[in-house]
Amino acid sequence: xxxxxxxxxxxxxxxxxxxxxxxxxxxxxxxxxxxxxxxxxxxxxxxxxxxxxxxxxxxxxxxxxxxxxxxxxxxxxxxxxxxxxxxxxxxxxxxxxxxxxxxxxxxxxxxxxxxxxxxxxxxxxxxxxxxxxxxxxxxxxxxxxxxxxxxxxxxxxxxxxxxxxxxxxxxxxxxxxxxxxxxxxxxxxxxxxxxxxxxxxxxxxxxxxxxxxxxxx
Amino acid sequence: xxxxxxxxxxxxxxxxxxxxxxxxxxxxxxxxxxxxxxxxxxxxxxxxxxxxxxxxxxxxxxxxxxxxxxxxxxxxxxxxxxxxxxxxxxxxxxxxxxxxxxxx
Numbered sequence: 593x594x595x596x597x598x599x600x601x602x603x604x605x606x607x608x609x610x611x612x613x614x615x616x617x618x619x620x621x622x623x624x625x626x627x628x629x630x631x632x633x634x635x636x637x638x639x640x641x642x643x644x645x646x647x648x649x650x651x652x653x654x655x656x657x658x659x660x661x662x663x664x665x666x667x668x669x670x671x672x673x674x675x676x677x678x679x680x681x682x683x684x685x686x687x688x689x690x691x692x693x694x695x696x697x698x699x700x701x702x703x704x705x706x707x708x709x710x711x712x713x714x715x716x717x718x719x720x721x722x723x724x725x726x727x728x729x730x731x732x733x734x735x736x737x738x739x740x741x742x743x744x745x746x747x748x749x750x751x752x753x754x755x756x757x758x759x760x761x762x763x764x765x766x767x768x769x770x771x772x773x774x775x776x777x778x779x780x781x782x783x784x785x786x787x788x789x790x791x792x793x794x795x796x797x798x799x800x801x802x803x804x805x806x807x808x809x
Numbered sequence: 810x811x812x813x814x815x816x817x818x819x820x821x822x823x824x825x826x827x828x829x830x831x832x833x834x835x836x837x838x839x840x841x842x843x844x845x846x847x848x849x850x851x852x853x854x855x856x857x858x859x860x861x862x863x864x865x866x867x868x869x870x871x872x873x874x875x876x877x878x879x880x881x882x883x884x885x886x887x888x889x890x891x892x893x894x895x896x897x898x899x900x901x902x903x904x905x906x907x908x909x910x911x912x913x
Contacts, residue, residue, distance in 0.1 A: 653823050663832050667831045738878055
């Protein structure tokens with residue numbers, strides 16, 4: 593999987609960045625427990641800049657809040673009890689969630705977990721490589737790996753999700769909202785605000801009740 | 810060092826709770842059609858926003874940053890437009906971005 597490989601290199605650069613601040617063990621523990629790249633980079637950056645624990649935690653949570661709408665979208669496709677569903681939710685990462693989307697709000701949870709599975713060991717292992725051997729490797733950021741994920745999301749959006757009508761409208765509005773908010777809000781907020789455009793679906797859903805109100809009025 | 814461990818512990822618990830929230834609260838049952846209407850739109854909204862943020866957002870947040878990523882994702886969009894499939898599109902994005910960094 594090219595994405596597990598890209599994740600591996602991203603994890604290496606996290607290990608490189610985090611080691612001077614956190615030492616050898618904490619970055620690896622963080623990767624093993626959080627498994628959330630953007631939040632880990634953000635919290636580490638806050639602490640490295642001398643910010644408070646509260647600010648670091650807030651930065652990480654803001655970036656991870658997108659898992660709320662992602663989890664809501666995934667929920668109707670899940671079977672089984674609450675514990676089983678909670679565990680499947682832990683397998684959500686951006687790319688596997690997006691790759692498991694089947695359009696129209698349906699998801700393939702088995703596909704998502706299968707896509708996540710190779711990424712987790714790569715993420716933890718890559719962090720360890722960055723911590724212990726980062727100085728030998730150089731900066732993986734010099735490669736074009738950070739463009740892999742937006743390009744992949746573009747493929748999924750154009751080929752799977754961009755149906756005429758509301759999906760197209762929401763994608764346009766969402767990207768516009770994200771673009772406008774980027775300079776004015778902390779990381780994480782633009783994506784959450786953009787996902788709120790999905791609420792347009794409240795109006796667009798076909799009303800299946802008989803038009804009793806109209807008849808009475 | 811204590812600060813770092815507190816940050817990691819709190820974020821670990823919060824992240825697990827956030828990831829579990831949707832599946833636990835809304836999973837395993839049929840949702841009303843209006844909720845389904847919203848859910849069907851989450852993927853296009855979120856993907857569009859992620860593309861924008863990861864292409865022109867500064868990694869630390871808070872500002873726009875036009876760099877080699879724009880060229881890479883732009884090249885991917887052109888390739889997609891001309892019918893390329895996913896793997897070549899993603900490879901083109903990475904190569905174009907790396908090339909732009911090398912030349913820039």
